[in-house]
Amino acid sequence: MSQKNWNAGIIRPVAVPPAGPFQDGAASGVWTLDQVSYWQKQGLWPVAGNTLQRALITRGNASKTIESINIPSTGNSSLFGDLAAVLYYNTACSSSIRGVFAGGTAPSTNAIQYFTIATLGNATDFGDLSTTTQELSACSNETRGVFGGGSNDATGKTNAIQYITIASAGNTSDFGDLWGALRGLAAFASSSRGVFGGGDIVNTKQNVINYITIASTGNSSDFGDLTQARRWISGTSNATRGIFAGGDNYGTLNTIDYITIASTGNATDFGDLAVATDNIGATASQTRGIFAGGWIINVIQYVTISSAGNATDFGDLTGTAFTSAACSNVHGGL
Numbered sequence: 318m319s320q321k322n323w324n325a326g327i328i329r330p331v332a333v334p335p336a337g338p339f340q341d342g343a344a345s346g347v348w349t350l351d352q353v354s355y356w357q358k359q360g361l362w363p364v365a366g367n368t369l370q371r372a373l374i375t376r377g378n379a380s381k382t383i384e385s386i387n388i389p390s391t392g393n394s395s396l397f398g399d400l401a402a403v404l405y406y407n408t409a410c411s412s413s414i415r416g417v418f419a420g421g422t423a424p425s426t427n428a429i430q431y432f433t434i435a436t437l438g439n440a441t442d443f444g445d446l447s448t449t450t451q452e453l454s455a456c457s458n459e460t461r462g463v464f465g466g467g468s469n470d471a472t473g474k475t476n477a478i479q480y481i482t483i484a485s486a487g488n489t490s491d492f493g494d495l496w497g498a499l500r501g502l503a504a505f506a507s508s509s510r511g512v513f514g515g516g517d518i519v520n521t522k523q524n525v526i527n528y529i530t531i532a533s534t535g536n537s538s539d540f541g542d543l544t545q546a547r548r549w550i551s552g553t554s555n556a557t558r559g560i561f562a563g564g565d566n567y568g569t570l571n572t573i574d575y576i577t578i579a580s581t582g583n584a585t586d587f588g589d590l591a592v593a594t595d596n597i598g599a600t601a602s603q604t605r606g607i608f609a610g611g612w613i614i615n616v617i618q619y620v621t622i623s624s625a626g627n628a629t630d631f632g633d634l635t636g637t638a639f640t641s642a643a644c645s646n647v648h649g650g651l
Contacts, residue, residue: 370647371434373397373416374598374609377405377423378639383432383440386609386617386632388602388645393632394609394617398439401430406596408464408504410457411644412483413651417443417462418642422451425470429481429489434646444488447479448472454513454552456506457483458531458650463492463511465537466499474498474518478529478537493536496527503552503599505559506531506650507578512559513537514584517548522565526576526584531650541583544574549595551611554578554649555603555622560587562628568594568612573620573628578649588627592616598641601648607631610638 370388381403384394400418407421411434418440419429427449430440446453446464453467462481468474476498479489495502495513502516502523514526524546527537543550543561550564561574561584571593574584594611601607601622608618608628615637618628 368413368646369435370602370645372600372607372609372643372645373409373411373432373434374634374641374643375400375404375407375409375418376598376610376615376634376636376638376641377403378637379403380636382635384635386607388605388607388647391619391631394634396635397437398432400440401428401442402426405640406451407642408453408455409598409600409642409644410455410462410464410483411646411648412457412459413646415483416644416646417455417457417481417483419455419464420446420450420453420467422470425449425451431486443486444481446489447477447491448475450475452500452549454502454504456504456511456513456531456650458506458508460484461531463504463506463529463531464489465495465504465513466502466516468500474500480534492534493529495537496525496539497523499523501548501550501564503550503561503564505552505554505648507554507556508650510578512540512552512554512576512578514540514552514561515543515547515550515564522546522548528581540581541576543584544586545572547572551595551597551599551608553599553601553606555601556649558622559649560599560601560606560620560622562599562606562608563590563593563597563611564595566595568614570595575625587625588620591618591628591630596640598638598643600643600645602645603647603649607643607645609643610634610641613637613639
């Protein structure tokens, strides 16, 4: 009997091959041992504890759509679900279970929403930021999500750092302060440290990098400097290395810098984006850095974090982005 005619035993009338070797992969029905062996050899049989490395991405631009990609592969994004409302200039962080999106404008909001990353669906209300905020940044470990900076149409920019416990819905609590009132800055984390860099103070681009200890509270401390000052910059990391990408204003820079998170010091040149842009939705696995969308593009790009070099094309979003935010269940803070 050919593989294409296998019908997963007597329950399913039509064969449905497993989607991938992930614990939440579909393999319903009754299978013979030979059939299981066949799909295992193809690398497609679900394995307990093997989690789909999924990134969630917003693209703004009059869309409330959340899109997803499988980080180890390449290809175009797929529809995942919807935010409660159309947002741009928002931010995202995540645990291995939940993806959290906060703030933004269109209209301006203090709302925090979350998704269960393993399950397609729409956003659920989480709580509120302390103020209505857009152009903020976020980082996280498995326990805490931390939001820094941003701006408000009425009160201007802020230096506030706020945090949530990702597993427990609720409003943010005060963490401390950044080195200045900033918008358009980047953030990423290891399991212990959150790092913030770049941004805009009084319409002046910044090159400053600061860090916090996520498990405590307090003001940020000096880390070093970027290779060049820029705003509307994006950041992502694995557990060891943090990457700053793009930025400035209206997609004028293709610069990628990196730092070693556990140390302090200035950033080092990593390479270039394939497409220069700002306001990128940046996230990562322990292997790959993902840069999705940005300013009026639909391009998804990636780098291998351990190896300096230029970004490579990954695929496309379902539509053109205006500003993007992204998170994953396998980033450097987890």
